[in-house]
Amino acid sequence: MTLQPLPSLAEAKITTLPASAFYIPNFLSEEEEASILQKIAEAPKPRWKQLTHRRLQTWPSDLVHDKLIDAPLPRWLETPIVTRLCDLRRSNDDASDSLFSDSPHKRPNHVLINEYPPGVGIMPHKASLGYVVAYTQEYS
Numbered sequence: 001m002t003l004q005p006l007p008s009l010a011e012a013k014i015t016t017l018p019a020s021a022f023y024i025p026n027f028l029s030e031e032e033e034a035s036i037l038q039k040i041a042e043a044p045k046p047r048w049k050q051l052t053h054r055r056l057q058t059w060p061s062d063l064v065h066d067k068l069i070d071a072p073l074p075r076w077l078e079t080p081i082v083t084r085l086c087d088l089r090r091s092n093d094d095a096s097d098s099l100f101s102d103s104p105h106k107r108p109n110h111v112l113i114n115e116y117p118p119g120v121g122i123m124p125h126k127a128s129l130g131y132v133v134a135y136t137q138e139y140s
Contacts, residue, residue, distance in 0.1 A: 008088070008089045008090060008091050008092045009022050009088065009089070009090050009091070009099065010090065010091045010092065012024045024088075027084065028080060028081070032080050036076060036077075036081070039074070040113055043057055053116065053117070053120050053123065054114050054115060054116045054117075055114070055115040056112060056113065056114055056115075057113040058110070058111070058112055058113075059073055059077060059110070059113070060072060060073055060074070060110070068109060068110055073108070073109070073111060077111055081108075082107060082108050085100070085107075085108055086098060086099075086100065086107050
């Protein structure tokens with residue numbers, strides 16, 4: 001499958017949902033998705049934390065006192081996900097206005113992978129102070 005160039009977020013907007021909702025079909029190829037899911041499944045058991053109603057992996061580390069340990073993300077998250085996210089623009093009008101222009105690191109620096117049992121979904125919550133939420137990627 002050949003991936004199309006990423007649209008700007010303006011082109012990916014879902015007009016029937018809140019203004020912060022976007023959908024980019026085929027963000028990953030089927031092969032990339034399978035590879036990433038395999039890496040998640042192969043993670044060492046200590047990487048998983050059992051929480052109420054879900055399991056969680058944090059990459060590159062857990063938050064410690066609402067701070068991240070400065071460490072790189074694994075290569076399998078950097079390419080293709082982080083690379084594509086960094087290439088994504090908010091609009092077609094300004095090529096320098098990337099999705100992460102306003103974030104402190106100018107790129108994703110932390111990834112949470114949640115695994116929910118069938119029939120259970122994400123519960124309402126507020127993100128910790130240590131997070132600047134710019135983007136969420138979900139796989140079903």
